[in-house]
Amino acid sequence: MICLGIEGTAHSIGVGVVKDVKGKCKVLSNLIKTYKPEKGGIHPREAANHHGLHIAALIRDSVQQAAVNISAVDLVSFSQGPGLGPCLRTVATAARALSLSLEKPLIGVNHCVAHLEIGRGTIHECTDPVLLYVSGANTQVIAFAEGKYRVFGETLDVGIGNCLDKFGRTLGLEFPCGPRIEQLSERGTLYLPLPYSIKGMDIAFSGLLTSAEEYVRKGHPVEDVCYSLQETSFAMLTEVTERAMAHTEKQEVLLGGGVASNQRLRIMVETMATARGASFFVPRKELCVDNGAMIAWLGLVMYASGVRMSLDESVINQRFRTDMVEVTWRD
Amino acid sequence: MTKNILYRGAEAEIHLATYMGRTVVQKQRVVKRYRIKELDSWLIASRTKEEAKLMTEARSYGVSVPIIYDVDLAGGIITMEYVAGQRIKDILNTMEHQTRKEICRNIGRNIARLHNHDIIHGDITTSNMILLQDRIYFIDFGLGCKNSELEAKGVDLHVLMEAFESTHSKYSSCFQDVFSGYSERYDGDASLVKLKIEDIVRRGRYR
Structure with missing residues (x-):
């Protein structure tokens, strides 16, 4: 067919x-x-x-x-x-x-x-994953349970891509801002504390976004702020994904959405999966x-x-x- | 001290151990290599400290929680009483209708006791409740905090509502039963909490 x-x-x-x-x-x-x-x-x-x-x-x-x-x-x-x-x-x-x-x-x-x-369809070993779906509008942790794909955790305000874009726009970056923030963060060295907001398996980014913008306004190096923004928000995403895996007792994690292109996020989720003895999958970029x-x-x-x-x-x-x-x- | 692993959660390992001659549970937060050290150490120490504080406080307000024997902040270890019951998550779907209703009400009454003193559990799911005889023990205050705002109480209950939807979807009345128990014991105006929960649901994506 x-x-x-x-x-x-x-x-x-x-x-x-x-x-x-x-x-x-x-x-x-x-x-x-x-x-x-x-x-x-x-x-x-x-x-x-x-x-x-x-x-x-x-x-x-x-x-x-x-x-x-x-x-x-x-x-x-x-x-x-x-x-x-x-x-x-x-x-x-x-x-x-x-x-x-x-x-x-x-x-x-x-x-x-x-x-x-599409992950299950194109990746041979991927059969029953927890999906961390990260795009501009959507940030959801999805898994199959009791006959449906259920959302175990999601953003309570903006999607992670949207959060990165909003932050990027204050720096005057071009849409989509994620790739540029990723480059800048690679040159960041100092971690600046940001709100780490997890509620059960849900997350919120707005407080973190405001604080990050505040660091920029106060004159902290943009590279450090990008680094801290990525480290904090991605750790939150990885943590809720791990929580969903523990809760559903699933042994596979799949990344999807535009932000899945981010290498740092991939490494973090893969490190989490490996430590749990679980498999990590990410479809081809396109x-x-x-x-x-x-x-x-x-x-x-x-x-x-x-x-x-x-x-x-x-x-x-x-x-x-x-x-x-x-x-x-x-x- | 001998150790054997009882459960491996997302952020901590639960060991069965012996402490001064008794069988105890040790909750050890494990180092997460996926996050940078600064963030990891801060999260482990602050969550361990906050959890121990909230558990002690919750107990003083009549909510069943394991008794704490020892706290090691740097190591991220809380040593506590071993509650040899069953997780609500594992038994709720198979219990008899009337029992389930009563358990849910009881859960609600206990959450109200916490909220009356501004204790936000932070992760109220059926995995975090243990039934022993007729008492429901609340565990895992690791994401908890003290907060008097309606928003925090609403979000706290919303987490449980979602847990029911995803894990006990066949029993759609569970949350209503929880809320009726909550309304019995909550000192403030429970209808405001209900409105707040509805507000939080609508705020979610695509509602």
């Missing part, structure tokens, strides 16, 4: 084509275009316009790169939520149009669950960030397990929570 998936929950529009090979995911193509605001954060309408502008060409190029005939596509899937309304609507409209014109079934999928399933292949793969997995979606049910949901998905494809 071959599925074409369209992702567009936030700043990226992606189209991927995947194929099922003995229950594992073979990515045939996975093209992404990212909207970059001239200043400030994402403007939802501008992002949606950006997606609308590129979507047709991306579908064409993605099918071409996959080296399949468009008629060989068996299923069309799209990111139904959570995300920015205008972006979701643009993508849903394109997916519906494609499904109708190809006369192939349509399926809407949960973006957060897709981040987890499968960590928002992408169409993960949407295609989850659509395929759901369809194969018997899930069907009518046109009426394909309405988008900006607040589509991870634990709202009935997981029909796992025991």
Whole structure:
């Protein structure tokens, strides 16, 4: 079975084509275009316009790169939520149009669950992980329990990527700020204490962000502040992930989301996993960030397990929570 | 002193040991190599200290907690009474309906006793409660603090609500039972705490 998936929950529009090979995911193509605001954060309408502008060409190029005939596509899937309304609507409209014109079934999928399933689908040994999903808007610790993907811990205010971006903007860095903060932090030497805010398995970043900005305002070297910001926030993330692993008694950890590209975070989570005797997995970079292949793969997995979606049910949901998905494809 | 490991948690190892002739539990916070030393040492010492303080205080307000025998800040070790009961997490799903209801109410009453004195447990989950005979022992105050704000009490209860949703999802009324027990004993206005919890839920992503 071959599925074409369209992702567009936030700043990226992606189209991927995947194929099922003995229950594992073979990515045939996975093209992404990212909207970059001239200043400030994402403007939802501008992002949606950006997606609308590129979507047709991306579908064409993605099918071409996959080296399949468009008629060989068996299923069309799209990111139904959570995300920015205008972006979701643009993508849903394109997916519906494609499904109708190809006369192939349509399926809407949960973006957060897709981040987890692409790990299970593309990494052989990864079967039952705790996912640390770290992106701009989302920071969640997700694992399968009692028939659903449940959120064991999450941010109580902003996502970690958003926290890094907000801090980066005060330094005048370009969006996305994470990679630049990572570079700066490598030259940091002095640890400046920052609020370490863990509540059960939940975390909060706003106090830490304010304190970090305060250090900059007081004239501390930017490198030291970046270093301290990363060390503190990533230690919090690693700690809640470990708590979820202990709580669920799972032996695998998977990283996902754009911030999973950060080398320091990878090392910290891997060190934690190794000390617990657990396995550590991280998908290839283009499968960590928002992408169409993960949407295609989850659509395929759901369809194969018997899930069907009518046109009426394909309405988008900006607040589509991870634990709202009935997981029909796992025991 | 002999040691054998009882449980390996996320941040600490629980050993069964002998201390001055009695069987005791030693909670030892372990060094986490993933975080830098400055942060690690500070977290271990401050959490050990805070935990011991809160446990002693909670006990004085009538909440069952293990008796503390010794605290070693630098080593991150608390030596305490061994409570040979069962974790609520392990037995809640299989117990009889009426018993479960009563246990949940009892949990609520105890949380109210803590909150009446501004003790925030910080990690109220069913893994952190032990049932021995008819008493519920609260353990692991490692993320606790003293805080009189409604927000802190709301977040404290919200953690338990999430634990019920993820671990005891078949018994959706559990949290209501906890809250009814809480309302019985809470000295302040419990309806304000309830509103605060609803506020915290809505604040969560995609609610």
